[in-house]
Amino acid sequence: MMAESEAPKRYWIWTVGCQMNKVDSDRVADTMQARGYLPAQREEDADIVILNSCAVRESAERRVSGKLGNLVALKQEKPQLVLGLTGCSVSPDFEATRKRFRGADLYFQPTRIDQFLEQLDVIWPAPADEGVMACWEEQPAATEDKGPIAYVPISNGCDKFCTYCIVPYRRGRETSRPMLDIVDECGNLVKRGAREITLLGQRVNAYGKDFKDGTDLADLLRLVNDIPGLERLRFLTSYPKDMSDKLIASFAELDKVCEHLHLPVQSGNDAVLQRMRRGYTRDDYLRLVERIRAVAPDIVLSTDIIVGFCGETEEEFQETLSLVEEVRFTTVYSAAYSVRSGTLASRWEDDVPPDVKKDRLRRLGEVQERISLQQHQALRGSRVEILVESTESERHDTPQWQGRTRQNRRVFLPRGDESLLGQVVPVRIEKVSPWAMQGVLVA
Ligand code: SF4
Incomplete structure (x- = not known):
């Protein structure tokens, strides 16, 4: 138990894989912080290390096994270290997962934070009056600025069973999150500084099929589109057969859909x-x-x-x-x-x-x-609008802003006024490569 006098425990999360995994890691981090844990500065300083795995490619899963092996070795020297495994490598069959990935203390599916909390409570019980959260949707909305770009999972799993793909076996059947929970979450993200939201799902455009009441992604987009303060809305990843005419019409009818x-x-x-x-x-x-x-x-x-x-x-x-x-x-x-x-x-x-x-x-x-x-x-010489989303310095001699156009084209421009972060600004394109464009701010 984390007694009041005890120093807060520190966590470290290691993530491989797609954007959904990064979002899931953020959610685990938010959950841990809401329960009093602090992020560790370095992996070696953590009391609990969570590996968020990817199973889409054999090479990614090998990386996860290798990383877990190193941490299990570290645990020999530091027996109090707690190791958690989540992500696509954790199938609903926990015993099979345990056999494939030996040595972790906690195994939980990415959408089941309740599984994680139950196991964590056995190791470090939460104080009785803490009001343990059953799942991420119940987290209180924080008010701190989370940056201009946000990702929101809206469905999980896949029912398609393409012959090469492991996702349906690991993530399970498709389930959609309730529409109003998603709209609430998007509203909170906008209050915390988000200007662009991407709705995520393995087959995002099958959203709502499991409700069996005709609700679909187009209905959800319409509600999120109405959130004041939101500039841009995207969704990822779409399965070709599920692009309905109603969904296609969203590109023309909803001003924020990019x-x-x-x-x-x-x-x-x-x-x-x-x-x-x-x-x-x-x-x-x-x-x-x-x-x-x-x-x-x-x-x-x-x-x-x-x-x-x-x-x-x-x-x-x-x-x-x-x-x-x-x-x-x-x-x-x-x-x-x-x-x-x-x-x-x-x-x-x-x-x-x-x-x-x-x-x-x-x-x-x-x-x-x-x-x-x-x-x-x-596009060279033309004027485009970008949403300034982050700084980028590694590949440039001088500090740069990085942004994207509504068409998702990456544009860099010399870093200037800090207040530009999160703003949509006009930029003239000066240099181009196949992967990105370089521009200057238009007065
Ligand atoms: S639709 Fe995508 S996630 Fe689903 S089985 Fe096919 S490739 Fe995998």
Whole structure:
């Protein structure tokens, strides 16, 4: 128990993986701080270390195992150290998780902070009058400034079972958070300084299907769009088959919904898409892009692509290249296929050699770089509006602000007046590369 006279315990959270994991780590940190724990300055000073894991790729899970192994060794010297494991590596079957990741003291699923608190209470019981929170939604709204960019998970899990993907096995069935809880949370974030909110879910545009009352993401966007003080609204990640006309109309009807959509295609070839069990064809995807652009002509699209999936031939891969040329995405997040045990595809031969996968990644990267550069070159000399979101100094000689346009294009500008942080400002684009643009503030 943390008695009143006892020094506060310190925590450290180590995170790998996607934006959802980063948000979950923030929530665990908020929960711990609400219970009197303090962040440690260094991992070595912590009383409790929590690993927030990613299972999407084998290499990420290897990193988690390696990190846990190091910490278990540290625990030999420091037996009072408490180790927690959360994230996608923790499946609902805790015993199986314990066998795969030995040595942690706490295992909890990322959406189940109550599991974490129950186990923590056994190790360090909370004072009886503390009013233990059952889950994150019940945390009191704090008033401190949390920065201009915020991410809010609205659903968890996935019901699609694409043949290469581990997410449905680890995160479980799709569940949506109650709409009013989300709107409340977004309102509180705006009070704390957020100007842009991204709603997150593994299949975010399936939001509300489990309510079975017709409520959907478009309804939620409409409510969040009405929050005074919010400037921009995004959602991530969308599954192509769930882009309804009602949702597409949000881009035209709701002023804060930004003109950017991340829409993973994974492959441009029908046979590969079928083996992946994506549920759409190349033509379905292209028709969808047409429908979206008809409603929102300024919209830009980014995507995910897997190269070298089981049995992918050179001709099949070339159809992916041609689709990229045809759609002209702003960004392609590409990865070479790697087997995830437990998925349907893990029963098939991973028969595209590593050097072929590497070569396909390189060729895809070259096509995309050319397209991104052409798009950015077309913007040179023009005026864009960016939301100033953070400082960036590592890659520049002089301190810079970093911001993004509504279309999610990254722009740097020389750092000046501190009051610009969180403001939407006009910028003239002067230099461009495939990945970002450099601008100056317009008076
Ligand atoms: S839709 Fe996305 S999260 Fe769901 S199974 Fe397919 S790839 Fe995985």
